[in-house]
Amino acid sequence: MSQSSPQHFIVIGNPIAHSKSPEIHQQFAKQAQLQIRYNRQYCPDDAASFIDVVEAFFNGGGVGANVTVPFKQVAYQLCAERGQLSTHAQVAGAVNTLMLKEGKIYGDNTDGQGLVNHLLSLGWPLQGAKVAILGAGGASRGVALPLIEAGIKQLTIANRTVEKAQALVQQLGTASPIIDSIQPTYCALEQLEGDFDIIINATSIGLSGDMLPLKDSLNCHYAYDMMYGRELPFLTHFSDKGAEVSPGYGMLIGQAALSFKLWTGTSVDLNALNEAQ
Numbered sequence: 001m002s003q004s005s006p007q008h009f010i011v012i013g014n015p016i017a018h019s020k021s022p023e024i025h026q027q028f029a030k031q032a033q034l035q036i037r038y039n040r041q042y043c044p045d046d047a048a049s050f051i052d053v054v055e056a057f058f059n060g061g062g063v064g065a066n067v068t069v070p071f072k073q074v075a076y077q078l079c080a081e082r083g084q085l086s087t088h089a090q091v092a093g094a095v096n097t098l099m100l101k102e103g104k105i106y107g108d109n110t111d112g113q114g115l116v117n118h119l120l121s122l123g124w125p126l127q128g129a130k131v132a133i134l135g136a137g138g139a140s141r142g143v144a145l146p147l148i149e150a151g152i153k154q155l156t157i158a159n160r161t162v163e164k165a166q167a168l169v170q171q172l173g174t175a176s177p178i179i180d181s182i183q184p185t186y187c188a189l190e191q192l193e194g195d196f197d198i199i200i201n202a203t204s205i206g207l208s209g210d211m212l213p214l215k216d217s218l219n220c221h222y223a224y225d226m227m228y229g230r231e232l233p234f235l236t237h238f239s240d241k242g243a244e245v246s247p248g249y250g251m252l253i254g255q256a257a258l259s260f261k262l263w264t265g266t267s268v269d270l271n272a273l274n275e276a277q
């Protein structure tokens, strides 16, 4: 398929120079035989500047925008006040994908489903699984609903500050009826123990290279860190205990593929993409 003028996309963040999204989306576009422009968009770290950038982009004919740190909550507020939100974005309290729907700004969140798709592509069993998520910030909040939709049967949220885990479990209970079906529990990070099928590290500790204070009696078959790009002590810890482990780069690709589908209507074949590399 050929196009006269390429559709325009951006990823908005601060910092943004390191973002791999332009390369990832250009690969998707190549596979879909679409011509696109996808640029990194720096934005000063304040809500007013973010709104100016978004308005200028869509007024100028832009088709879709990804939103990354630190603007996911600001994007959520913008859509809540002036447009619409998907259920996943509502539950996550954060938006990573923006587009126009009937002339209004629409926000979705593809991070959690991107994680689920990556776990499934790794062959990790989610149906009936006992899962623990470490961390109670935005990353943790964004993955809870998609994991429950994927059929897990038990969810525990463990956090250094236990009150935040408690608040998150309470908020989730009111956010979507499906979450009620499994009644998530919470505890302090250093109290978490026992055997889990999957443990997901959604804390930001991987950025520092430090290890979480975990009990020796905590075990799992599969350990996933949402971070990537450096050695992650969390993964080394569980790999040494015999678990299968994965960093989060596949989640990045997964969320990008879902954004691309929302914007262009085209599904990306991630297996074909891997083979092409």
Ligand code: ATR
Residues within 6 Å of the ligand: 134, 135, 136, 137, 138, 139, 140, 159, 160, 161, 164, 189, 202, 203, 204, 205, 210, 212, 213
């Ligand atoms: P994000 O939006 O990426 O989730 P966040 O909202 O700042 O970022 O949350 C970071 C998470 O990592 C929190 O759960 C935080 O624990 P606290 O709520 O107790 O602050 C967790 N975290 C960060 N550094 C940590 C560390 N050194 N040890 C344990 N947990 C840590």
